[in-house]
Amino acid sequence: MGSPHDQAYRLLKEYSNGFMVSQVLFAACELGVFDLLAEAPGPLGSAAVAAHLGISCRGTEQLLDACVLLKLLHVEMRRGEAVYANTELASAYLAGTSPTSQQHMLLYVARTTYLCWAHLAEAVREGKNQYLKAFGVPSEELFSAIYRSEGERLQFLRGLGDVWSVEGRGVLAAFDLSPFPLVCDLGGCSGALAKECTSLYAGCHVTVFDMPDVVQTAKRHFSFPEDGRISFREGDFFKDPLPEADLYLLARVLHDWTDDKCSRLLARIHGACRTGGGILVIESLLDADGRGPLTTQLYSLNMLVQTEGRERTPAQYLALLAPAGFHDIQCRRTGGTYDAILARK
Structure with missing residues (x-):
């Protein structure tokens, strides 16, 4: 030794x-x-x-x-x-034909995320994302950078599909969501999580709400069940009216944004949510002391180099949800990369 x-x-x-x-x-x-x-x-x-x-x-x-x-x-x-x-x-x-393949997400990380991480020191020094240095795109044009071409947008959407093919059922089963028949997946991209939701809960209908370019890409490149239980609606969830729903899904969304923007979005969701309804936040949660697990800590640094947000502890999400009007806030660890927080209106 x-x-x-x-x-x-x-x-x-x-x-x-x-x-x-x-x-x-x-x-x-x-x-x-x-x-x-x-x-x-x-x-x-x-x-x-x-x-x-x-x-x-x-x-x-x-x-x-x-x-x-x-x-x-x-x-x-x-x-x-x-x-x-x-x-x-x-x-x-790793084989593309596998139903649990992570190939698309790995290629997105290789072609986009990896280039941003070359500027981690600058991100820490400046406290902001590094799209300007990595790709020549100003930080205020964040999502133009993430989706800087149709091919890049499609790669990202397919990558999220890879993630939910492995992690989706676990986070959606963390709580019994059957009392919520009308679901809205805000920022739901390709509808991959919506597919998992309708597969798991026979009585639910999911509206995927996302930016127009994202919705059009999803409709062109992804197939959906013919039972009509998944629909799409175009819009900006910070500005446009939100679809009425019993339950709003926010999966890998809040970690993109500052506390102030998260608070604004949560207040809008609370206003649109039906009485007795709720919100399911799906994120990779930090430990209570904010130092670990390692994967989530690295993801938080990734939010620094790629977005304006961060990963958070359960207490930090509670501090965002409660002032927005939500109560009966419960957190469930899934044992996977992503965990679930359910809150009620």
Whole structure:
């Protein structure tokens, strides 16, 4: 066993090389490694992978071996040649054909989020997002930056669909939502969470409320059940009249905004909500002391570099919901990345 000094140095090297690990994962996704191996009739050698993908043999072998060490690929020797196959992790979460694939979100992180994180020091120094430095877009044009092209918008919407394919049912089942037949998903993007909601609660109808460009992209690129239980409405939830509903979903929305803007939005929701109705806030919650868990702490830094918001503790959400008029505020930890807070009008 090494000395404490040796252990500390190893930990330092692990942290400082962390971005390399991320880039191995991102590159393998972007090049189509996991999709190719998912579709292949059996394990493939590096030369075959390179030939199928039209990439260099040297780079392919190095990338595949790095993926093996990261437990993304299996390797075995057959007739003197190393051949590769997806691990269970890759089959479930990295192959595009998997119903729980996270590929779209990973590509969004690689192409957008990663570039913003290159300016983390500036974000901390200035206390604001870094779209101007990363993409030449002023911070006040935040959502023009996030959706700076149709392709970028579609990537983000598909990425959120990836997230809710794994996390959606858990957060929607944290409370019994069956008493709320009319649901409005504010900022619901592609309607992925709405699909999970109608699948879980047979009696509900969900209206997805989002910006016009987002709604039009969702209608062009995503399919929906033909039972009519999911509908879309265009608008800006800070300015336009909100659809009347028994329950409003705010999933990964409040973390984008300052406390002041969150308070304004929550007051608008309270005014539109039916008496006896409520609001379900779905966010990655910080611990009570605001220092952890690590994933949520990193997400909070991500809000710094990409938005004007932050992740919050349950008490901080309570401090936003109660002044807006909501009561009977309950918080449920789901055991996943995202948790749920239900409040009543």
